[in-house]
Amino acid sequence: xxxxxxxxxNSAEQLNEEALIRRIRDGEHDLFYQLIRPYERxxxxxxxxxxxNEADAEDVAQEAMLKALKHIRQFRAEARFSTWLIQITxxxxxxxxxxxxxxxxxxxxxQVDEEGNHAPRDFADWREIPxxxxxxxxxxxxxxxxxxxxxxxxxxxxxxxxxxxxxxEETARALGISAASVKTRLLRARLMLRxxxxxxxxxxxxxxxxxxxxxxxx
Amino acid sequence: MVVSxxxxxREISDYLEGEVEPTLRAAIEEHLRGCxxxxxxxxxxxxxxxxxxxxRMVEVPLGFxxxxxxxxxxxxxxxxxxxxxxxxxxxxxxxxxxxxxxxRSSAFSPPELRSEHARPGSGVPPNMMVVAAADGKTFHVPGxxxxxxxxxxxxxxxxxxxxxxxxxxxRCMSKYLAS
Numbered sequence: 319x320x321x322x323x324x325x326x327x328n329s330a331e332q333l334n335e336e337a338l339i340r341r342i343r344d345g346e347h348d349l350f351y352q353l354i355r356p357y358e359r360x361x362x363x364x365x366x367x368x369x370x371n372e373a374d375a376e377d378v379a380q381e382a383m384l385k386a387l388k389h390i391r392q393f394r395a396e397a398r399f400s401t402w403l404i405q406i407t408x409x410x411x412x413x414x415x416x417x418x419x420x421x422x423x424x425x426x427x428x429q430v431d432e433e434g435n436h437a438p439r440d441f442a443d444w445r446e447i448p449x450x451x452x453x454x455x456x457x458x459x460x461x462x463x464x465x466x467x468x469x470x471x472x473x474x475x476x477x478x479x480x481x482x483x484x485x486x487e488e489t490a491r492a493l494g495i496s497a498a499s500v501k502t503r504l505l506r507a508r509l510m511l512r513x514x515x516x517x518x519x520x521x522x523x524x525x526x527x528x529x530x531x532x533x534x535x536x
Numbered sequence: 537m538v539v540s541x542x543x544x545x546r547e548i549s550d551y552l553e554g555e556v557e558p559t560l561r562a563a564i565e566e567h568l569r570g571c572x573x574x575x576x577x578x579x580x581x582x583x584x585x586x587x588x589x590x591x592r593m594v595e596v597p598l599g600f601x602x603x604x605x606x607x608x609x610x611x612x613x614x615x616x617x618x619x620x621x622x623x624x625x626x627x628x629x630x631x632x633x634x635x636x637x638x639x640r641s642s643a644f645s646p647p648e649l650r651s652e653h654a655r656p657g658s659g660v661p662p663n664m665m666v667v668a669a670a671d672g673k674t675f676h677v678p679g680x681x682x683x684x685x686x687x688x689x690x691x692x693x694x695x696x697x698x699x700x701x702x703x704x705x706x707r708c709m710s711k712y713l714a715s
Contacts, residue, residue, distance in 0.1 A: 347612050351605055358601060363594045372597050379600075380607045387612065438545065438577050452592045461587060480588050505549040511588070512580040 335399055342390055350387050357400050360482050361407050364492075367477035368411035370466050378414050382407040397491070401484065405492045408474070415470075438513060464514040472507035475500055480508070537563040544574045548581050650701045657704040657712045662695035666709075668702045680708035 338353045354361070361382060366375035386393075386406050393402050451457050465473060478489040479500065486504075490497045537559055539547075544567055550556045551564055568575050587593070649656060650673040668675035669688040675697040676683050682705055683689065704712050 350612070351608055355601075358604065359591075359594050359596050362596045362600060376597060376600060376603070380604055383604065384608065384611050387608075438573075452587065452590050458593060458595070461593060465588070476588070480585055481593060483589065501549065505546070508549060508581050508584050509545065509577070511584045512577065515584065516576075516580045 364404050364407045365411045367473050378411045382410045401488045472503050475503040476507035539563045539567050660694045660712045664694040666694050667691050668697050674705045675702040676705040677708040682707045
């Protein structure tokens with residue numbers, strides 16, 4: 319039953335969203351913030367995944383939302399509004415990135431052919447991690463640092479799929495790539511992050527927390 | 537069907553998302569039972585997905601929402617306001633008018649001016665004390681040399697004077713005259 323309740327709630331939200339979009343299209347622009355409010359964080363994090371700079375990400379997030387309002391008549395109801403909004407954000411962030419020539423700062427790590435197989439660098443056991451660990455700011459920072467060290471094409475896919483929970487198809491649409499590329503990049507991103515974080519590598523997860531190899535801090 | 541470690545790594549994402557077909561799935565599970573390295577990679581990858589998927593991982597800068605709303609208000613293309621929007625705008629206007637300025641402020645019951653030729657005031661501090669004659673048409677700063685009938689003067693708040701239809705003196709109150 320809970321699934322049915324959730325489904326009903328989702329369709330109610332969807333209906334509400336459709337009604338809001340209709341009214342905004344009819345000129346009630348002041349309702350726009352109500353429409354985008356649930357997606358603020360997602361828009362910011364998509365921009366940040368590409369730009370890796372708080373100020374730029376915030377500015378681009380604002381630009382993207384203004385652009386969404388300006389072009390709201392072009393939104394087609396067959397797509398989810400959130401996906402469309404993220405798509406605009408990704409485009410804006412990529413344009414900003416090109417403009418600022420940030421590519422030269424892109425980490426050189428993992429710039430290899432994405433079709434190549436990724437072999438784990440270590441097989442340390444890393445089985446149980448309670449989510450409460452995320453209450454610790456230093457843990458969140460280590461996760462953020464590991465993510466920032468990935469190449470852009472891996473970071474984009476990982477953020478949209480695993481952090482914003484878009485489907486493979488929605489991620490592909492938002493990034494303008496094929497679903498197969500999303501899957502390949504996602505696999506590599508996940509394995510690379512595991513490599514960076516698994517204990518026993520001398521990576522951030524173990525060394526910065528100063529606990530002995532093989533001993534879990536939780 | 538037997539799968540190698542390399543094949544397991546290649547399928548790990550799809551396996552975790554339940555997207556491998558049953559025969560391959562069974563083969564991977566068989567492999568995992570005997571390979572602690574691949575089990576460690578699988579569990580680690582699952583941890584990655586779980587940790588990053590938590591909403592606490594998405595942090596926005598302090599004040600982000602407030603700044604976003606301000607930017608939207610500033611740059612929003614003009615459009616018709618919703619009923620709610622109008623109510624908010626009207627409430628804001630009342631607050632501004634009541635708190636900071638009076639004069640030509642009340643959009644709801646504009647005072648009937650005592651002089652049809654005079655210009656109403658704008659932005660007069662509501663609590664400013666002014667003087668006006670009961671049968672006169674203008675209000676003045678106390679001591680204004682252009683007051684005609686000083687014997688009948690009353691000292692009242694500017695808001696009250698405006699409410700009663702007095703208009704500002706063109707000399708001593710010139711800076712508050714609406715253009």
